[in-house]
Amino acid sequence: MREIISLHIGQAGVQIGGACWELFCLEHGIDVKGNLNLQSDQFGKRDISSLTTFFSEAADGHYVPRALLADLEPTVVDIVRAGKYKDLFHPLQMVTGREDAANNYARGHYSVGKDMIDKVMDRTRHLAENCDGLQGFLLFHSFGGGTGSGFTSLLMEHLTINYGKKSKLEFSVYPAPQISTSVLEPYNSVLMTHATLEIADCSFIVDNEAIYNLCHRNLDIDRPSYPNLNRLIAQVVSSTTASLRFKGALNVDLMEFQTNLVPYPRIHFPLVSYAPIVSVMQARHKTFSVMDITRDCFETSNQMVKIGINDKPPTTVPGGDAAPVPRGLCMLANTTAIAEAWARLNVKFDLMYSKRAFTHWFLSEGMEESEFIDARVDMDLLEKDYKEIAADEFDADSNDDCDF
DSSP: OEEEEEEEEHHHHHHHHHHHHHHHHHHHTBOTTSOBOOSOBTTBSOOOTTGGGTEEEOTTSOEEESEEEEESSSHHHHHHHHSTTTTTSOGGGEEEOSSOOTTOHHIIIIIHHHHHHHHHHHHHHHHHHTOSEEEEEEEEEESSSHIIIIIHHHHHHHHHHHSTTSEEEEEEEEOOSSOOSOTTHHHHHHHHHHHHTTTOSEEEEEEHHHHHHHHHHHSOOSSOOHHHHHHHHHHHHHHHHHHHHSOBSSOOSHHHHHHHHOSSTTOOOOEEEEEOOOBHHHHTTOOOOHHHHHHHHOOSSSEEEOOOOBOOOOOOOTTSSBOOOSOOEEEEEEEGGGHHHHHHHHHHHHHHHTTTTTHHHHHTTTOOHHHHHHHHHHHHHHHHHHHHHHHHHHHHHHHHHOOO
16 A cells, blocks of 8 residues: 655644544544444445555554644644544654744754754654555645744755655645734745755645635635634645545546646646535535536636546535535646745745844844845746746747637
8 A cells, every 4th residue: 555644744734634634534434533433434335445545553453644743832732632633643643842933934944943853753754664655745834834834844854865755745824915923924935935845746735815715705604713724724635635545546646746737846836726615504505516616616717737536525524614515626726826926925025134124033043144045036936937837828828829
């Protein structure tokens, strides 16, 4: 079996991880203590053929996620340690330090992060040794946090050294234009993107504002909280990884994601669309044809799309915000439209860096001033890469429209 290890880093990564594993357990018929229910699920006979891709079977017959939860401070991981799924994870799968990164990339990457990286890599090695044929890693983190940006980039560097040929795919929470948790997000995001641009294979990006608006508009939640947002993100992650965990025709291993979605190594930031997203109340009065949910996913043009059908219907958390539906569509599109997000981020970075605002916090943690400049130049090149591809597509479309 081709196994995949999930690494949940920082507050965002760990909280999204909690929502994801709750959903994965429901889909595979595993309870909060890791016991497998072999009875038929609501859609027929339960398929356990690909179960060991994401779960390992312990000596006593319990199933344990192939996952590691890591944060530089213990608060968020302690919630998992004492929560509903405390018996699902082995204690060694939860790694915490004593002081946080204070929303500072340099603390996560250099000073505080350096003290914890060996422990995290050792726990990762134990997970990898328990695999027969490791495919690669899924990393869950934020771009804007100190641990999510700094420590994740440090971890990816070590993974590249130790597991060079294994795929590394990210699910990243991108800084939202309106919803900001830290003034340092532009610095952290630019430094993180630069540090991992050459070593990440594929990065699926979601932003909190878009998810917030979906919860508000589609799920009728007046004031969405992080658990609301995380459960919706988990639904998207579940659909994206469905072909890895159940029988399917497309994207059945991590390498296929790169083959199908990454035309050039640096252009590896697909956008994710998901439909239908409806509340329980709306589901009572609506029907969803294939045409309806396909149309919902295609809201923007200029997208390179490849679609594969998986016969496992979407599962929802009982009592959650989203209604159960008989079919769902998840679209992964590598589109030049994301250049706008890089441009917006670069403008915010420039506004702060032109005045050298807050740079002393980074330099005092062992970072060099030149890293800011190198990262910003690299982001400029990335923005230009996307614009060149967009121009090539426009020229191709213009030639197609010409009469000869």
